[in-house]
Amino acid sequence: MSVVDRQEWDVVVVGAGGAGLRAAIEARERGARTAVICKSLFGKAHTVMAEGGIAAAMANANEHDTWQVHFRDTMRGGKFLNQWRMAELHAQEAPDRVWELETWGALFDRTKDGRISQRNFGGHEYPRLAHVGDRTGLELIRTLQQKIVALQQEDFKETGDYESRLKVFQECTVTRILKDGGRVSGVFAYDRETGRFFVLEAPAVVLATGGIGKSFKVTSNSWEYTGDGHALALLAGAPLLNMEFVQFHPTGMVWPPSVKGILVTESVRGDGGVLRNSEGKRFMFDYVPDVFKEKYAESEEEADRWYEDPDHNRRPPELLPRDEVARAINAEVKAGRGSPHGGVFLDVSTRMPAEVIRRRLPSMYHQFKELADVDITAEAMEVGPTCHYVMGGVAVDSDTAAARGVPGLYAAGEVAGGMHGSNRLGGNSLSDLLVFGRRAGWHAAEYAQGLAARRPPVDDAQVDTAAAEALRPFSAEAGGGGEPGPPENPYTLHQELQQTMNDLVGIIRREGEMEQALHKLAELRTRARRAGVEGHRQFNPGWHLALDLRNMLLVSECVARAALERTESRGGHTREDHPTMDRAWRNVNLLCTLADPTGGLAATDPARGQIRLARETTDPIRPDLLALFEKEELVKYLAEEELYE
Amino acid sequence: MSSYEARFQVWRGDERGGGLEDFTVEVHDGEVVLDIVHRLQATQAPDLAVRWNCKAGKCGSCSAEVNGRPRLLCMTRMSVFDRAETITITPLRAFPVIRDLVTDVGFNYEKAREVPAFVPPPGLGPGEYRMFQEDVDRPQEFRKCIECFLCQNTCHVVRDHEENKRAFAGPRYLMRVAELDMHPLDAAAETGLDRGRTAQDDHGLGYCNITKCCTEVCPEGIKITDNALIPLKERAVDRKYDPLVWLGSKIRRRPAGGRAPAAD
Numbered sequence: 001m002s003v004v005d006r007q008e009w010d011v012v013v014v015g016a017g018g019a020g021l022r023a024a025i026e027a028r029e030r031g032a033r034t035a036v037i038c039k040s041l042f043g044k045a046h047t048v049m050a051e052g053g054i055a056a057a058m059a060n061a062n063e064h065d066t067w068q069v070h071f072r073d074t075m076r077g078g079k080f081l082n083q084w085r086m087a088e089l090h091a092q093e094a095p096d097r098v099w100e101l102e103t104w105g106a107l108f109d110r111t112k113d114g115r116i117s118q119r120n121f122g123g124h125e126y127p128r129l130a131h132v133g134d135r136t137g138l139e140l141i142r143t144l145q146q147k148i149v150a151l152q153q154e155d156f157k158e159t160g161d162y163e164s165r166l167k168v169f170q171e172c173t174v175t176r177i178l179k180d181g182g183r184v185s186g187v188f189a190y191d192r193e194t195g196r197f198f199v200l201e202a203p204a205v206v207l208a209t210g211g212i213g214k215s216f217k218v219t220s221n222s223w224e225y226t227g228d229g230h231a232l233a234l235l236a237g238a239p240l241l242n243m244e245f246v247q248f249h250p251t252g253m254v255w256p257p258s259v260k261g262i263l264v265t266e267s268v269r270g271d272g273g274v275l276r277n278s279e280g281k282r283f284m285f286d287y288v289p290d291v292f293k294e295k296y297a298e299s300e301e302e303a304d305r306w307y308e309d310p311d312h313n314r315r316p317p318e319l320l321p322r323d324e325v326a327r328a329i330n331a332e333v334k335a336g337r338g339s340p341h342g343g344v345f346l347d348v349s350t351r352m353p354a355e356v357i358r359r360r361l362p363s364m365y366h367q368f369k370e371l372a373d374v375d376i377t378a379e380a381m382e383v384g385p386t387c388h389y390v391m392g393g394v395a396v397d398s399d400t401a402a403a404r405g406v407p408g409l410y411a412a413g414e415v416a417g418g419m420h421g422s423n424r425l426g427g428n429s430l431s432d433l434l435v436f437g438r439r440a441g442w443h444a445a446e447y448a449q450g451l452a453a454r455r456p457p458v459d460d461a462q463v464d465t466a467a468a469e470a471l472r473p474f475s476a477e478a479g480g481g482g483e484p485g486p487p488e489n490p491y492t493l494h495q496e497l498q499q500t501m502n503d504l505v506g507i508i509r510r511e512g513e514m515e516q517a518l519h520k521l522a523e524l525r526t527r528a529r530r531a532g533v534e535g536h537r538q539f540n541p542g543w544h545l546a547l548d549l550r551n552m553l554l555v556s557e558c559v560a561r562a563a564l565e566r567t568e569s570r571g572g573h574t575r576e577d578h579p580t581m582d583r584a585w586r587n588v589n590l591l592c593t594l595a596d597p598t599g600g601l602a603a604t605d606p607a608r609g610q611i612r613l614a615r616e617t618t619d620p621i622r623p624d625l626l627a628l629f630e631k632e633e634l635v636k637y638l639a640e641e642e643l644y645e
Numbered sequence: 646m647s648s649y650e651a652r653f654q655v656w657r658g659d660e661r662g663g664g665l666e667d668f669t670v671e672v673h674d675g676e677v678v679l680d681i682v683h684r685l686q687a688t689q690a691p692d693l694a695v696r697w698n699c700k701a702g703k704c705g706s707c708s709a710e711v712n713g714r715p716r717l718l719c720m721t722r723m724s725v726f727d728r729a730e731t732i733t734i735t736p737l738r739a740f741p742v743i744r745d746l747v748t749d750v751g752f753n754y755e756k757a758r759e760v761p762a763f764v765p766p767p768g769l770g771p772g773e774y775r776m777f778q779e780d781v782d783r784p785q786e787f788r789k790c791i792e793c794f795l796c797q798n799t800c801h802v803v804r805d806h807e808e809n810k811r812a813f814a815g816p817r818y819l820m821r822v823a824e825l826d827m828h829p830l831d832a833a834a835e836t837g838l839d840r841g842r843t844a845q846d847d848h849g850l851g852y853c854n855i856t857k858c859c860t861e862v863c864p865e866g867i868k869i870t871d872n873a874l875i876p877l878k879e880r881a882v883d884r885k886y887d888p889l890v891w892l893g894s895k896i897r898r899r900p901a902g903g904r905a906p907a908a909d
Contacts, residue, residue, distance in 0.1 A: 040696075041696070041706065041750065043792055044698050044699075044704045044705065046699070048699065048703050048791070049699055049701065049704075058772075095772070096771065099774075100771050102771065102774045103765045103771050103774075104763065104765075105762070105763030105825075105828065105831075107776070107781045107785050107788060107828070109781075110776055110777060110778040114775035132785065135789065138788075138789075138791065147762075149758055149762060150762035150763070153762060162758055193747075222699045222700065222704070224698065256673075256675020257673060257674075257675060257676065258675060258676045258677045258679070259675075259677075259700070259701070262701050367701075370720060370722075371720075372675065373675075373724070489687070489691070490691070491688075491691065492687070533691060533692065534691050534692050535692030536692075538694075538743075538744055539694040539743055539744040539747050540692045540694065541691070541692065541693065541694060541695070542686065542691030542692050
């Protein structure tokens with residue numbers, strides 16, 4: 001029916017952040033003709049926002065660091081829910097992935113003896129983060145981008161065409177993964193600039209689309225984070241894993257409205273910044289949980305001495321794990337002791353001289369000065385929790401990054417689940433992108449090459465259905481799709497969705513509120529089918545948003561359903577009605593699948609929802625990995641029968 | 646501390662033409678120009694085309710011209726304008742319009758491909774690179790670039806001279822040449838590639854007459870002219886007129902893997 005441009009590739013990578021670009025480089029170097037599709041311009045992906053660094057046990061700053069120590073830290077951070085084989089591979093391979101970046105031109109900050117400098121970060125036993133000031137993500141993206149260009153230059157020399165083996169389709173969006181029976185056969189996409197549809201026929205597709213933060217009102221995430229890869233996987237029949245785990249960073253800006261949610265780096269507290277409520281009280285002393293009581297200071301005097309003498313004093317409670325600090329801030333604001341714009345005060349101005357602040361925290365000084373008219377050397381910042389990262393994602397094979405149940409589909413980076421368990425450590429994201437981006441590209445290329453002449457054909461009917469789905473927002477006013485009711489404004493729907501997720505499935509969760517959220521999501525889903533747009537298909541943001549809504553609604557339902565199901569608190573999932581961690585839940589994964597396996601969302605009952613939930617017991621942790629921990633520590637996490645197996 | 650109604654003129658159209666459209670729109674405390682564009686999309690012009698991503702001055706997507714001045718929309722606060730003034734937003738002038746505030750920035754990606762990539766030093770494996778902070782400081786300044794292309798847009802060599810685009814890479818990519826030239830371990834010279842000469846011969850360095858417009862608009866505060874273009878010009882000129890200088894610069898290079906920093 002529809003005339004849609006078609007091209008043949010071996011591997012298609014969806015997303016051009018750290019994971020996607022690393023996957024594309026690997027696939028191309030292994031001989032696969034590789035296409036990258038990204039929603040933004042090449043080099044603008046959300047990875048540029050990463051500040052702190054890349055965690056890798058290179059032992060440049062402390063010779064005792066090894067992959068085993070890194071593995072242990074990662075498992076603790078994730079409260080032992082991590083897919084342990086992923087955590088193992090990640091810790092083992094991260095150093096090679098960082099060193100390789102240097103051979104592609106990256107310029108990290110250096111140690112005195114000329115090696116890559118490594119800095120301390122929360123949850124890491126040794127200084128482990130390779131970094132470039134506070135712009136490590138930008139360096140990572142730029143290095144990978146320039147490596148792609150280098151490969152294109154090689155291809156140009158050989159074939160006369162820069163894009164003969166590796167092409168970036170920038171400002172294009174994939175709306176459906178196409179399948180032949182159970183296997184991947186390609187993707188359906190539109191070009192934002194022209195609004196035209198096109199199909200890339202390929203036996204292997206790597207999802208590297210990042211996270212879901214744009215479903216929440218207050219987030220540190222950029223506009224692209226609409227859960228596209230999560231939704232594409234679901235629609236293709238692949239399950240999502242542990243979607244209830246969403247990390248809220250404790251310190252995002254709360255004012256002005258334009259920057260609400262933008263990150264205020266953890267180093268502010270690391271360098272001596274303190275949190276105060278509207279009464280001027282350092283409230284974190286009231287929020288030290290029992291398990292951490294021995295490790296944190298009990299008085300302001302002791303806490304203040306720690307900065308100079310960490311061996312004889314305990315850490316200030318401002319440096320508790322992210323989830324603890326975020327919950328405390330939330331509680332203070334709810335109790336009416338918040339700052340004028342609904343946060344709390346983070347103060348460095350009374351803690352160190354102005355010139356020290358400007359030297360140690362240059363970008364924070366700049367950020368508050370430029371965007372909030374706040375001089376952080378003279379007054380306190382206002383901060384509050386912000387949605388930062390999703391630990392849940394596509395269920396993948398640890399070694400190959402292959403999505404479960406859909407041959408030809410792979411996932412890497414934030415869109416993949418399992419690696420970080422219930423909570424991610426700072427610095428482990430950039431290394432995750434590189435380690436599993438490479439593995440996804442490698443196995444996707446191998447799979448595609450193994451099929452050789454038996455490539456799965458693209459089904460015309462699926463292409464027509466995808467085109468009709470993508471065009472529906474233009475016929476909303478005519479009651480298109482047989483939906484009764486007036487057309488809806490996609491921007492309004494998006495705002496209501498963000499408010500719902502923020503208020504009802506946010507940092508602190510309650511059974512009643514999550515049930516309410518599921519009702520609201522059902523209503524929004526029905527209304528979203530009438531989301532209408534004005535104008536034509538050429539670079540039309542209203543249309544793009546109307547299409548992204550499908551993904552955000554699917555992913556939001558996964559988060560809400562899984563969060564309702566898990567009756568414990570662990571890492572990035574806090575239940576007010578089940579406030580403690582339960583060892584019985586340690587080895588339980590929650591899997592979300594599409595309720596209607598055909599992927600035809602129209603047929604789905606609006607009230608019952610689109611997502612089906614299943615529990616699964618995880619594989620026991622390998623004994624040699626368990627042996628890296630002391631028994632007394634394991635007792636806190638593992639159930640009796642797991643300990644004695 | 647209040648809201649007010651602001652008057653805006655936003656250029657709307659496509660490659661066939663267009664013009665300024667008037668809007669009156671609410672502005673709240675602390676907002677930036679990009680917030681206002683988003684409010685227009687949500688309430689008055691749902692198909693108004695604009696690029697943006699991080700909204701934190703880190704990705705360089707939302708470049709446009711505000712009252713004729715090249716800026717990032719996300720870093721331009723409304724409080725810098727008089728409440729009574731009409732604020733005009735137009736697309737980047739040096740690049741062809743696609744729609745509304747979105748332009749075709751493909752020129753930049755073409756120029757990026759024309760700069761030969763980093764050449765890894767032979768004989769050094771991953772993990773064996775040794776470089777000193779004082780040697781990487783200079784190229785690191787250029788790697789702060791967020792590729793917003795404001796410098797490319799404002800540079801008068803191409804701003805009103807379409808015909809120069811073929812021969813001129815623009816400040817961003819001349820700076821990339823300088824960055825690679827200053828990389829302590831780049832082995833281009835060993836392969837017979839003289840980066841300084843390519844800047845002159847292949848990337849149009851000679852067109853630049855150091856008016857510093859690029860430096861003025863850089864949101865990252867990179868001293869493009871002083872730290873990248875002028876040093877590059879000095880080297881290119883030296884080499885062009887004095888082959889001995891060029892030879893000397895080759896000999897002075899520290900051996901691959903660099904032990905101690907040479908005293909240059």
